[in-house]
Amino acid sequence: MLDVRHCATLAEAAGLLAGDRHALLIGGGTLVMRDVNEGRLTDGTLVRVSDPAFRQVNAGGARIELGAGVTMAMVLASRELGFLHAPARSIGGPAVRNMATIGGNLFAACPYGDFTVALLALEAQVVVQSGYGSGRAMPLEDFLAARDRGGIGLVTAVQFxxxxxxxxxxxxxVSRVKPKGIAVLSIAAHLPLAGGRVAQPRIAYGAMAPTPIRARAVERVLEGKPLDAAAIQAARQAALEGCRPATDAIASEWYRREILPVHLARLLAGEAP
Structure with missing residues (x-):
């Protein structure tokens, strides 16, 4: 049967998770409770955290830290996080956004996890606490590579x-049902300009591999170029390098490969979704 444990601090929750391999953190519940309700999760311990730091938004400076328990609705309520409103708004409807957390989105299986795609384009770091020790920050890309192996620890925050x-x-x-359908694919691009040229671009895809991935070939062709038709065409030609999309109930591998270059070009050109 399932047991529920309430922890007052992040350290207490991290220690409990480290000592019980059957324990799972429950934040908003949009992932865990679905497994409970559908009978896939029937035994173990569900861990809840009431530490205020888990839902803290520190967005006033040049470096932003968001607690893993911050919800999509909280992101949308913050004027300082306006640049993240589009990915936050793409997560389900209002009821889901009131519950869905940033930390949970990091663990969402493909084709979910659209907010994580935006964080990857921002080169976010994930703060992880193992046992009762202090937290450590690791690049989101490394976290995603290790995520499904388990044993990482408690995700407490993201920084960028x-x-x-x-x-x-x-x-x-891109989804078949708008505005809150499951993603056929998603794209995030951080495109700083210096002297009219792209400087250190960061492009990320969702639903084009088992986890969100960086589009490094696209980044290379855009680096140092003006964001003109020639650069966009070069990016389009490099768009599929490194992609491993799956066929699922939402879309086929073929379809995802066909439409990704089109939507990447539209995003780079600044066209409205």
Missing amino acids: ARPQNPADLRFRK
């Missing part, structure tokens, strides 16, 4: 640098 210009972060989600 604020874009100098909010418009530098672009996001596009």
Whole structure:
């Protein structure tokens, strides 16, 4: 049977998770409770955290830290996080956004996890606490590579640098049902400009591999170029390098490969979704 444990601090929760391999953290419940309700999760311990730090938003400076328990609705309520409103708004409807957390989105299986795609384009770091020790920050890309192996610890927060210009972060989600359908694919692009040329672009895809991935080939062709038709065409030609999309109930591998270059070009050109 399932047992529920309430922890007053992040350290207590991390220690409990480290000592019980059957324990799972429950934040908003949009992932865990679905497994409970559908009978896939019937035994173990569900861990709840009441530590205020878990839901804390520190967005006033150049470096932003968001607690793993911060919900999509909380992101949308913050004017300082306006550059993240598009990916947050893409997560379900209002009821889901009131519950869905940033930490939970990091663990969402493909084709979910659209908010994580935006964090990957921002080169976010994930703060993880193992047992009763202190937390450590690891690149989100490394976290995603190790996520499904387990044993990482308790995710307590994400950290990233604020874009100098909010418009530098672009996001596009392609779904069959709008505005809150499951993603066929999603794209996030951080495109800072220096002297009219792209400087250190970061492009990320969702639903084009088992976890969100960086589009490094696209980043290379855009680096140092003006964001003109020639650069966009070069990015389009490099769009599929490194992609491993799956066929699922939402879309086929073929379809995802066909439409990704089209939507990448539209995003880079600044076209409305």
